[in-house]
Amino acid sequence: xxxxxxxxxxxxxxxxxxxxxxxxxxxxxxxxxxxxxxxxxxxxxxxxxxxxxxxxxxxxxxxxxxxxxxxxxxxxxxxxxxxxxxxxxxxxxxxxxxxxxxxxxxxxxxxxxxxxxxxxxxxxxxxxxxxxxxxxxxxxxxxxxxxxxxxxxxxxxxxxxxxxxxxxxxxxxxxxxxxxxxxxxxxxxxxxxxxxxxxxxxxxxxxxxxxxxxxxxxxxxxxxxxxxxxxxxxxxxxxxxxxxxxxxxxxxxxxxxxxxxxxxxxxxx
Amino acid sequence: xxxxxxxxxxxxxxxxxxxxxxxxxxxxxxxxxxxxxxxxxxxxxxxxxxxxxxxxxxxxxxxxxxxxxxxxxxxxxxxxxxxxxxxxxxxxxxxxxxxxxxxxxxxxxxxxxxxxxxxxxxxxxxxxxxxxxxxxxxxxxxxxxxxxxxxxxxxxxxxxxxxxxxxxxxxxxxxxxxxxxxxxxxxxxxxxxxxxxxxxxxxxxxxxxxxxxxxxxxxxxxxxxxxxxxxxxxxxxxxxxxxxxxxxxxxxxxxxxxxxxxxxxxxxx
Numbered sequence: 001x002x003x004x005x006x007x008x009x010x011x012x013x014x015x016x017x018x019x020x021x022x023x024x025x026x027x028x029x030x031x032x033x034x035x036x037x038x039x040x041x042x043x044x045x046x047x048x049x050x051x052x053x054x055x056x057x058x059x060x061x062x063x064x065x066x067x068x069x070x071x072x073x074x075x076x077x078x079x080x081x082x083x084x085x086x087x088x089x090x091x092x093x094x095x096x097x098x099x100x101x102x103x104x105x106x107x108x109x110x111x112x113x114x115x116x117x118x119x120x121x122x123x124x125x126x127x128x129x130x131x132x133x134x135x136x137x138x139x140x141x142x143x144x145x146x147x148x149x150x151x152x153x154x155x156x157x158x159x160x161x162x163x164x165x166x167x168x169x170x171x172x173x174x175x176x177x178x179x180x181x182x183x184x185x186x187x188x189x190x191x192x193x194x195x196x197x198x199x200x201x202x203x204x205x206x207x208x209x210x211x212x213x214x215x216x217x218x219x220x221x222x223x224x225x226x227x228x229x230x231x232x233x234x235x236x237x238x239x240x241x242x243x244x245x246x247x248x249x250x251x252x253x254x255x256x257x258x259x260x261x262x263x264x265x266x267x268x269x
Numbered sequence: 270x271x272x273x274x275x276x277x278x279x280x281x282x283x284x285x286x287x288x289x290x291x292x293x294x295x296x297x298x299x300x301x302x303x304x305x306x307x308x309x310x311x312x313x314x315x316x317x318x319x320x321x322x323x324x325x326x327x328x329x330x331x332x333x334x335x336x337x338x339x340x341x342x343x344x345x346x347x348x349x350x351x352x353x354x355x356x357x358x359x360x361x362x363x364x365x366x367x368x369x370x371x372x373x374x375x376x377x378x379x380x381x382x383x384x385x386x387x388x389x390x391x392x393x394x395x396x397x398x399x400x401x402x403x404x405x406x407x408x409x410x411x412x413x414x415x416x417x418x419x420x421x422x423x424x425x426x427x428x429x430x431x432x433x434x435x436x437x438x439x440x441x442x443x444x445x446x447x448x449x450x451x452x453x454x455x456x457x458x459x460x461x462x463x464x465x466x467x468x469x470x471x472x473x474x475x476x477x478x479x480x481x482x483x484x485x486x487x488x489x490x491x492x493x494x495x496x497x498x499x500x501x502x503x504x505x506x507x508x509x510x511x512x513x514x515x516x517x518x519x520x521x522x523x524x525x526x527x528x529x530x531x532x533x534x535x536x537x538x
Contacts, residue, residue, distance in 0.1 A: 058479040064349040064356040080333040087333040118506040210327040237387040238526040257507040
């Protein structure tokens with residue numbers, strides 16, 4: 001049996017640069033599918049494209065409208081291929097209507113001087129020493145992850161008592177466990193609860209408008225991480241007149257930054 | 270006389286969704302033009318488009334290849350217009366070759382609950398109490414800005430003595446002064462020196478691959494800021510095998526976050 005994530009991001013080639021896929025009930029969100037799987041399936045169109053060069057460096061997904069449950073089409077066009085980098089433009093449509101646009105940069109990496117500058121979260125107990133948070137009543141996609149939050153950093157209680165910040169840290173992996181690859185990492189980049197829920201301790205209608213992922217990990221580093229939990233940290237910078245941003249980092253359990261991700265989110269009071 | 274920035278981002282409509290413009294020697298970079306003006310001119314294509322709705326919320330620019338000095342064409346297509354948001358896809362070409370792709374989200378904002386979460390840089394002297402840094406030998410675009418760094422946070426000396434971090438803070442405005450608007454803010458988002466120059470205290474060949482800007486300010490807040498210096502802060506998270514990311518914030522002198530910006534950058538040792 002394939003993993004549910006692999007089923008959810010499965011694509012069929014239907015012509016030059018064109019693929020079809022379908023939303024998966026296992027990753028349903030409050031309205032339409034989980035944005036993480038939408039990002040992962042867009043990335044997958046490039047990963048599966050016969051002309052792909054190298055590995056992903058960046059991905060930006062613009063959520064233009066709610067996806068309906070069911071089939072969709074992806075067009076993935078290599079707009080420019082250089083010696084070591086390749087730029088892609090993507091569109092996800094349903095019945096000819098654009099539901100998402102995306103761009104991706106891929107590259108053949110070379111080994112160079114490397115260094116961390118951000119520090120991985122400190123003082124976080126090991127994943128095995130924290131309980132998996134059970135979140136009954138949450139959308140289906142939440143159950144596709146094993147999430148283990150730092151003490152006191154679980155989402156909620158939703159008592160409307162506004163907090164000064166929305167920082168939280170968690171260990172997370174696919175549930176059931178699945179070896180980490182670029183598509184799974186892209187999906188994990190959207191698994192952080194909307195910061196406005198944490199900040200205001202209250203759910204409110206929201207929708208990610210644009211999401212960007214920078215892939216710091218190469219395939220070798222992802223293979224080392226295998227099926228083990230990765231360490232995530234998320235925060236917001238600013239909420240203003242209907243939009244806020246949130247940023248997150250995904251770290252290996254060996255202290256390497258695997259991805260950094262940023263998004264801007266619409267909210268209604 | 271128009272401001273040099275306005276000349277540099279000037280566009281002529283040449284058909285439905287199509288504009289022509291040209292690079293400007295005043296914003297020349299080491300190779301091709303300053304990425305900030307490329308971002309600003311792409312944004313300007315949407316700002317000038319007859320179908321534009323509202324104000325910019327996000328902009329992502331993918332630098333696909335070096336721009337040659339001279340004319341270029343921009344195609345700006347409104348791919349989806351909703352009740353309050355509008356999604357744009359853009360391409361900048363020279364002689365039919367794609368040099369940059371971009372996407373933008375615009376929106377009609379409503380007044381809502383708003384809050385800061387990130388804090389503006391603390392302990393920074395006022396702009397008037399810091400000296401303008403003179404940077405002879407730097408590319409032309411650097412002279413288009415009045416930059417006043419915190420003590421000890423100027424770029425350099427380039428003695429190759431690696432630092433533990435690349436954080437820096439500066440006051441910056443267009444030179445000569447010009448009222449802040451969305452295009453000028455977009456350009457300022459790329460005025461932070463490559464973090465790898467700061468971290469390694471050595472210049473090295475680099476190129477921004479993808480740049481994202483989130484606009485927290487609306488037109489009203491930009492108008493309040495007028496021509497005064499804005500406060501910038503930049504840092505990097507990670508450098509690995511040919512690519513690193515950097516993030517920056519642009520604050521009003523009244524302590525409001527105007528924009529947050531992220532980019533991933535190619536580097537060669």
